[in-house]
Amino acid sequence: MSEAIHGSTTSPGTGHPPASARRSARPLTGVGRTVALVLYVWAAAAVVSGVSFLVPSAEWVAISAGVVLCLLFGVLLHLLHRGIWLVLLAAVPALFVLVGAVQYAPELALERYGVRESVVVVADSAAATGGKNHELTLRGSDGRELGEKLVYRGNGAPDVGERLDIVRDARGKVPMEQADQVDAAGRLDELIGGLVVWTLLVLMAGWRGHVARRRDLELYVGARS
Structure with a gap:
């Protein structure tokens, strides 16, 4: 037991x-x-x-x-x-x-809906502050400023007076980008x-x-x- x-x-x-x-x-x-x-x-x-x-x-x-x-x-x-x-x-x-x-x-x-356009940078929002967040004002080939600004974050932003090729969404839904990017x-x-x-x-x-x-x-x- x-x-x-x-x-x-x-x-x-x-x-x-x-x-x-x-x-x-x-x-x-x-x-x-x-x-x-x-x-x-x-x-x-x-x-x-x-x-x-x-x-x-x-x-x-x-x-x-x-x-x-x-x-x-x-x-x-x-x-x-x-x-x-x-x-x-x-x-x-x-x-x-x-x-x-x-x-x-x-x-x-x-790529599907964008319009390619040659522009010139006429102003940079970060020029006075020296920051890294740039909102670039652009002038189109017709001499008019574009209503949309090109946003660039970081170093190496395009300089004022520099000519760029950009792609804009014809529908206005997607922010513009530099064409080569x-x-x-x-x-x-x-x-x-x-x-x-x-x-x-x-x-x-x-x-x-x-x-x-x-x-x-x-x-x-x-x-x-």
Whole structure:
């Protein structure tokens, strides 16, 4: 009797890890997580591109959405792999994904509906302040100033008196751009290239995460047996 009782009170779970740990180490569980994150990657890019298409005049909205989704991707990738180095590697293609997703729709619209025009810069809003946010007043070939201003952020803005070729949206929905900077095909290549790299990183993370969980499970069983 005492032996039976003694045998039944042996440490519960000896050699048997928690059910959650066993489920986590199953191949199908790892595959499901990996596929879900791959779908998230492409869906996130579609969301940012959609926002950029719907509100092309408010670029900051698409950029904000893209930054949030990129950060969330980093968190999910870390959870899948349980390591930080793949997350750091994902930062470089994240720039291509973000720029491509934000810029593709507006530049495609300018290529389809834009009107190319040669203009001269006649004023710069940042000339007096020395800031990096420039709103350039332009004069068209007919001698009239354009109602829309060319927005330029950063260093290297065109100087007053400089002649430019710009592309304006005939519908007035998309902000004008310098003609040599409109390249929808290039933006699409950046976007797809970044997404492909992200996808490969997810597949690598899924495999390495599965291997790590299987190893931890085996160590647990070995330690408890």
